[in-house]
Amino acid sequence: xxxxxxxxxxxxxxxxxxxxLNCTYxxxxxQYFMWYRQYSRKGPELLMYTYSSGNKEDGRxxxxxxxxxxxxxxxxxxxxxxxxxxxxxxxxxVWGTYKYIFGTxxxxxxxx
Amino acid sequence: SQTxxxxxxxxxxPVGSPLSLECxxxxxxxxxxxxxxxxxxxxxxxxxxxxxxxxxxxxxxQNLSASRPQDRQFILSSKKLLLSDSGFYLCAWSVQTSGLxxxxxGPGTRLLVL
Numbered sequence: 720x721x722x723x724x725x726x727x728x729x730x731x732x733x734x735x736x737x738x739x740l741n742c743t744y745x746x747x748x749x750q751y752f753m754w755y756r757q758y759s760r761k762g763p764e765l766l767m768y769t770y771s772s773g774n775k776e777d778g779r780x781x782x783x784x785x786x787x788x789x790x791x792x793x794x795x796x797x798x799x800x801x802x803x804x805x806x807x808x809x810x811x812x813v814w815g816t817y818k819y820i821f822g823t824x825x826x827x828x829x830x831x
Numbered sequence: 832s833q834t835x836x837x838x839x840x841x842x843x844x845p846v847g848s849p850l851s852l853e854c855x856x857x858x859x860x861x862x863x864x865x866x867x868x869x870x871x872x873x874x875x876x877x878x879x880x881x882x883x884x885x886x887x888x889x890x891x892x893q894n895l896s897a898s899r900p901q902d903r904q905f906i907l908s909s910k911k912l913l914l915s916d917s918g919f920y921l922c923a924w925s926v927q928t929s930g931l932x933x934x935x936x937g938p939g940t941r942l943l944v945l
Contacts, residue, residue, distance in 0.1 A: 751933065
């Protein structure tokens with residue numbers, strides 16, 4: 720079993736839709752949960768991060784962490800064509816290790 | 832604010848040639864530094880990480896090596912490139928706290944080995 724599972728997509732939605740992106744993980748020791756946006760041929764850009772469980776909102780983006788279910792989500796409200804990118808989830812915080820574990824990414828297309 | 836630079840942006844090299852990719856970070860001290868490779872349509876593969884000058888940990892046995900000659904400089908090298916070394920190479924940094932907190936990426940180097 721992979722440490723982090725993420726549906727690769729592609730996910731196509733019309734402009735203005737609410738988008739839900741998800742990752743599941745197996746290691747209950749993870750403490751930090753991150754979402755990155757990666758445009759084609761660019762480096763990943765940090766969008767949101769959450770420490771432990773709970774919700775965090777930033778503009779049109781909301782990150783949710785449910786540690787009991789080992790499930791994290793990123794919601795995008797009022798999606799725009801400029802949101803079309805690959806979204807990577809990442810986790811870290813296992814004490815004594817310096818590694819970050821990444822999902823394989825979900826490709827999102829927002830259609831105008 | 833912190834900035835991370837990588838160069839070159841794109842590189843085309845013949846099989847068997849050497850490689851040197853450079854990464855530098857500005858605006859922070861004593862960061863953790865990372866090299867990843869991202870193959871087309873695949874996730875990020877951690878190659879090396881460093882928690883200090885001269886301290887390199889290798890994650891994947893291969894013909895690549897890494898060095899950290901200065902606090903904010905990280906170099907990825909190879910003596911002889913293989914076709915399988917083609918990919919998108921990303922450098923990243925994080926705060927020096929045992930892998931806690933967030934990680935920030937550079938713009939990447941696209942390497943094509945022919």
